[in-house]
Amino acid sequence: MWRAGLPVIVTSVGNIPSVINNGNNAIIVPPKSPLQLKNAIDRVCGDPELRIDLGQAAHGFGRVNFSLERAVD
Numbered sequence: 001m002w003r004a005g006l007p008v009i010v011t012s013v014g015n016i017p018s019v020i021n022n023g024n025n026a027i028i029v030p031p032k033s034p035l036q037l038k039n040a041i042d043r044v045c046g047d048p049e050l051r052i053d054l055g056q057a058a059h060g061f062g063r064v065n066f067s068l069e070r071a072v073d
Contacts, residue, residue, distance in 0.1 A: 011029055
């Protein structure tokens with residue numbers, strides 16, 4: 001999703017919380033929490049500025065950390 005500049009909503013499983021900055025480059029919700037996931041989706045859908053900000057931050061984060069150049073290094 002980061003490649004497309006879309007906002008990202010993830011669950012806090014595995015290594016995700018150490019990589020994602022909640023509220024900056026994505027929204028993190030607890031696993032198996034459908035109501036919190038719904039609330040996060042509603043929040044992103046209802047706030048165009050947040051949607052754009054999260055998408056741009058996710059894109060920038062992905063470009064810096066997961067680019068082809070970075071992978072080759």
